[in-house]
Amino acid sequence: MLNYIWISLIAIGILVAAGNDVRDEVQNTYRNGVPIEATVSIQKSPTSLRQSWEGDLVMSADAYNSFYGIKAAKSEIHQPIIVNVAPSGESTVSLPLGSASPDLWKEMSKAATNKDKLVGSVLSMTLAADQQSARLQIVIEPIRFMKFKAVTQAALDYASTAVTIALGLIGIMALWLGVMKVAEEAGLLRIVTRMLTPVTKRLFPDVPTDHPAIGAMIMNIAANMLGLSNAATPLGLKAMEELNKLNPKVGTATNAMVTFLCINTGGLIxxxxxxxxxxASSGSANPGIIIGTSIFGAGCATVAGVVAARILQRLPRYRKDLEPEVRKEASNG
Amino acid sequence: MGDLFRALINAVSIVAIPLLLILFLGYGILKKVRVYEVFVEGAKEGFTTAVRIIPYLVAMLCAIGIFRASGALELLTAVLAPATNLIGMPSETLPMALMRPLSGSGSLGIMTELMKVHGPDSFIGILASTMYGSSETTFYVLAVYFGSVQIKNTRHAVPAGLIADLFGMLGAVFICRILFGV
Structure with a gap:
């Protein structure tokens, strides 16, 4: 199953990205090649307009919205602009994007040559009589394959994120695995285990009641419920390792492992x-109001997960996976 | 009552780790375990376990990253919105429900955004934060936990995990509608 989900995520992602890019191209969402007209108030008055100068590009919300065919802009747009006047007369502009810039432009810059600005060329420039502003016709650089670029970036970013996460676990893993080893040698795990035997016997019938895996699982669940996620992950991995010692078939999940995982993904906290x-940070009058509802929701998830695991593990196709391999057969996950 | 419970749990989670450390190691000394040596012995596994997870995590996070960046979530939301309207779940919270099993940071972002737009004490704000608290990042847990013991055939873990997520989200909608419903 994981095989199919995995390839679906990738395939759907790439297909949707292609679809979005084709739609953007057909509708010309980013108005590639279409001149945009705006008034620029000149801020740093240049000695002569044959050099580069800075200004404030002003566009009414209506003009902006109707140009892009959207409704996003609510108020007048002010965007810093730098006009570079080349001697040959081929002037270019660049729009450095900041927090006040329109969202669409910020989005477009992700697929532009420069991540923090949009560049364009000037078609015409008419100076106002008072020399304080100019009327500009500019064409912003073409923005294409937005989603494809985003997908590429995401694939690369997430690959390194995965390594960062895993390496970040090393220290905390070492700490808790060390403590757990001491607890195990001292016989403390066995005491914890024995206290909860009536529960664990039912949840994990395949695991011997005094097995270290039970102790590690109890510790993991307790840490999760207290919200100590730093401690919970190492303890959970310790539990998986112990459960794997009881695994008759290397590389295949056992019933106990799946039940344990369902308790974990239920996220009871x-x-x-x-x-x-x-x-609290978004200004709620009562941030803690969701404690009760969250416990209820997570309780539903945990119970449903455990029940689902117990029912699904009886299905022939999943039972067959655990049988020792008699002949070579393609395994499907 | 609710405040007392919250204060109690907060206190417990603050003292839990120091208490556990001294309890475990102290009990070890009492039982004549050579705590330092045994600790180091156990801690050694930390590195190999963490490194072992990497390929599983890379595979999982890359797929999720591609899915997120493509805008597929918006498409899925549009397709599923009529169905969720039937059970009284605002379609604004649908991306939250879909993202929750896939990505912790992604669903955190969606929750924050929903609260900024609709307010944290609106029905949507409460429902979104309840949804966030009602489940874990299933695919991350799956990749890390199974990765650490090199499990490749996950059998019924994915369907069972997704059923858990589905019921978590339905449970959140149900309880929020009863307590804060419009």
Whole structure:
């Protein structure tokens, strides 16, 4: 199953990206090659307009919206602009983008030659009588294959993110695996394990009740519920390692592993600290109001996951995966 | 009552780690375990486990990254919106529900954005934050946990995990509608 989900994510992603790019091209979403007309108030008055000068490009929301065929702009647009006047008369402009720049332009810059500005060429420039402003007709550089560029960037970025995450785990993993080893040698895990045997016996019937895996799983679930995600992951991985020692078939998930994972992905947590923090920072009158609802939601997820795991593990196609290999057959996940 | 519970849990999560450390190591000394040597012995595995996860995590995160960047989520939202309207789930929160199992940072971003637009105490704001707290990043957990023991055939883990996510999201909609419903 994971094989299909994995290839679907990639294939759907690439197909949708292609579709979006074709649509943008057909509709000319970014108005490639279409001149945009705007008034520029000259800020740094140049000694002569034959050099480069800076100004403030002003466009009414209506003019901007009707040019791009959108409704995004709510107020008048002010965008810094630098006009480079070349001796030959071929003037160019560059629009350095900041937080006040229109969203569409910021989005377009992701596929532009420069990530933080848009460049373009000047078709015509008419100076106002008072020399304080000019009427410009500019064509912004063509923006193409926006989504394809984004997909490429994402694939590369996420590949290195994965390594960063994994390497970031090393220290914290070492700490908790060390502590767990001490607890194991001292027999502390066995005590924890014995206390919860009535529960774990039912949840994980395939695991011997005094196996170290049970202790590690209990510790992981407890750490998760307290929101100690730093400690939870190493403990969970320790549990997986112990469960794998009972695995009759290397490289295949056992029933206990899947049940354990479902408890983990249910994400039962007593205080959803991240959500509360975001609520508080966005000015909620009662950030903690979601504690109860989150516990309910996560409870639903956990129970549904465990029940689903128990039902699915009985299906012939999943049972067959665990049988020792008799003949060479293609495994599907 | 709710505040007391919150204060209690907060206190527990602050003292939990120091307490666990001293409890575990102290008990070890009591039982005549050579704590330092045993700790180092166990800690050695940290490096290999972390490194072992890398290929699984790269495979999973790249696929998710491509999916996110392509704009497929918007498309999926448009397709599924009529169905979620039937159960009283605002279509604004649909990207949240779809992103939650895929990416922790992605769903955090969507939640923050929804609260900025609709306000944290609006129905959408409450529902989005409940959804965030109602599930874990299933595919990340799957990649890390199975990766650490080199499991390639995950059997029924993906369907079971997705069923858990589905019920988590439905549970969030259900309880929020009852308590804060419009």
């Amino acid at each position: 007593l205080i959803p600290a991240t959500a509360i923090a975001v609520r």
